[in-house]
Amino acid sequence: MYQSMSGKIEAEGVTVSAQGKDIIKEVTTSIPEKEIFTIVGPSGAGKSTFLRTINRLIDFREGDIRLDGRSIREYEPVELRKRVGMVFQIPLAFQGTVEDNLLMGPRLTGSAEPDLDELLDMVGLARGFVKRKASELSVGEQQRMCIARAIANGPEVILMDEPTASLDRESARKVEELIMRLSQEVDLTLVVVTHNMEQGMRIGDWTMLMKEGRAVTTMKTDEFFEMYPGVLS
Amino acid sequence: MNIEQIVSMEDVVKLIVASMLIGVVMIISYVRRLELISDLAISSIRAFVQLMILALFLQVIFDIQNLFWISLILLGMMVIASYTSAKRAKEIRNAFRISATSIITSSSAIILVMVVLGVIPLQAEYIIPLGGMVIGNCMNITSLAMERLKGEVANNTMMIDNILALGARTDQAISPLIKKSVRASLIPTVDNMKTMGLVWIPGLMSGMIIGGMDPSKAAVFQLIIIFMILASNTIASVISTMEMSKNMFGSADQLIYRP
Numbered sequence: 508m509y510q511s512m513s514g515k516i517e518a519e520g521v522t523v524s525a526q527g528k529d530i531i532k533e534v535t536t537s538i539p540e541k542e543i544f545t546i547v548g549p550s551g552a553g554k555s556t557f558l559r560t561i562n563r564l565i566d567f568r569e570g571d572i573r574l575d576g577r578s579i580r581e582y583e584p585v586e587l588r589k590r591v592g593m594v595f596q597i598p599l600a601f602q603g604t605v606e607d608n609l610l611m612g613p614r615l616t617g618s619a620e621p622d623l624d625e626l627l628d629m630v631g632l633a634r635g636f637v638k639r640k641a642s643e644l645s646v647g648e649q650q651r652m653c654i655a656r657a658i659a660n661g662p663e664v665i666l667m668d669e670p671t672a673s674l675d676r677e678s679a680r681k682v683e684e685l686i687m688r689l690s691q692e693v694d695l696t697l698v699v700v701t702h703n704m705e706q707g708m709r710i711g712d713w714t715m716l717m718k719e720g721r722a723v724t725t726m727k728t729d730e731f732f733e734m735y736p737g738v739l740s
Numbered sequence: 741m742n743i744e745q746i747v748s749m750e751d752v753v754k755l756i757v758a759s760m761l762i763g764v765v766m767i768i769s770y771v772r773r774l775e776l777i778s779d780l781a782i783s784s785i786r787a788f789v790q791l792m793i794l795a796l797f798l799q800v801i802f803d804i805q806n807l808f809w810i811s812l813i814l815l816g817m818m819v820i821a822s823y824t825s826a827k828r829a830k831e832i833r834n835a836f837r838i839s840a841t842s843i844i845t846s847s848s849a850i851i852l853v854m855v856v857l858g859v860i861p862l863q864a865e866y867i868i869p870l871g872g873m874v875i876g877n878c879m880n881i882t883s884l885a886m887e888r889l890k891g892e893v894a895n896n897t898m899m900i901d902n903i904l905a906l907g908a909r910t911d912q913a914i915s916p917l918i919k920k921s922v923r924a925s926l927i928p929t930v931d932n933m934k935t936m937g938l939v940w941i942p943g944l945m946s947g948m949i950i951g952g953m954d955p956s957k958a959a960v961f962q963l964i965i966i967f968m969i970l971a972s973n974t975i976a977s978v979i980s981t982m983e984m985s986k987n988m989f990g991s992a993d994q995l996i997y998r999p
Binding site: 562563564565566580584585586588589592593595597599601611612615616656657660 | 902903912991
């Protein structure tokens with residue numbers, strides 16, 4: 508059910524402007540399908556902004572981004588966001604139960620409702636959580652619920668913006684494991700922004716380094732950390 | 741025609757006596773260092789000049805009784821109200837267009853219905869003051885509703901981004917905030933209605949009674965006005981928030997209003 512179609516993303520010369528200033532400058536990169544692609548770099552490098560251009564929560568001024576070979580500008584925003592889900596830094600639980608939260612995407616878009624037990628199993632939450640109030644979950648549990656909520660739409664790609672940054676160490680570890688498991692078991696393309704280089708090294712198949720709005724380099728993660736060992740310190 | 745045709749000497753004396761109250765306020769301001777003297781002076785003079793000009797102007801219009809001029813005056817009022825309201829939402833694209841759509845649609849619809857149904861006589865001395873009341877109220881409600889929606893969106897950008905990221909349309913993402921803003925903007929109107937006759941006697945009714953009208957007749961007329969205002973306010977609030985919400989999103993259905 509959650510086997511994705513493809514999920515290859517290519518960005519070419521993507522430039523984003525805000526208040527007359529370019530905050531993302533001609534970013535060109537290729538995100539391979541069904542792998543974990545991490546975007547690393549110092550704060551203010553434009554990592555989150557670039558991530559948000561992929562589902563057009565931020566629009567770009569120049570360049571293009573293609574999903575499975577087709578410009579994302581050609582997709583209806585609703586369709587694009589069904590195919591490219593997103594998980595934010597701070598988990599946001601909508602009013603109601605975990606079930607209400609998990610079914611929100613399919614209900615909004617009029618899609619088929621997913622198997623909730625399967626979803627909860629996937630993110631490592633007990634099936635009994637389904638009727639619990641979402642706001643009563645711990646922050647770590649809420650983040651896993653948010654990941655399940657994104658998967659419920661049946662996407663090919665999930666964008667994750669610092670998904671563990673607001674979690675305690677134990678919850679962060681669980682979410683990290685979940686990210687790696689999802690990539691293997693659900694065949695999703697995962698694009699993860701992290702300021703934590705060690706995390707990038709642990710989870711990423713590919714790493715893109717950004718600085719001052721530019722993509723400095725994109726390469727296989729092990730090669731990246733061999734070439735730039737200094738970034739870990 | 742000269743001013744004496746409108747204002748008698750006796751009225752001028754009364755006005756001067758009433759103006760002395762402004763002097764008292766100024767003394768209080770001076771003693772308490774409220775720094776209100778220049779504001780009070782300017783606003784008092786403006787109120788005096790504006791109302792006097794209006795009185796002269798209305799006298800001319802009442803004498804002419806021409807539908808074209810009546811409509812033009814109402815339109816002028818609506819444009820000024822729209823401009824004033826738009827200033828409350830300067831940072832939103834097309835602010836004037838939003839407030840004008842809201843104020844012109846809501847007030848003209850209600851005035852037209854009332855005239856067509858014969859509730860308001862098609863005479864300048866009825867339509868202009870009553871129209872002005874409706875337009876003024878629509879202006880206040882439009883400003884209130886836009887201000888509230890701006891605040892709601894500013895406080896809920898995370899929620900909006902989360903819903904949009906789940907594949908929601910912009911109207912689905914913002915409709916709970918529009919609902920809150922409409923409800924909040926109508927609170928003064930609804931509360932006024934609840935306390936009317938208990939806490940305060942509305943200005944129009946007071947004026948009519950002072951002018952010698954039978955209190956029950958004045959009450960009926962006041963109720964008509966209140967219902968007109970409620971209807972036009974509700975329409976204005978809904979239109980302004982819906983129109984404004986459209987201008988808060990970009991072509992990719994992304995939230996662009998991020999203060």
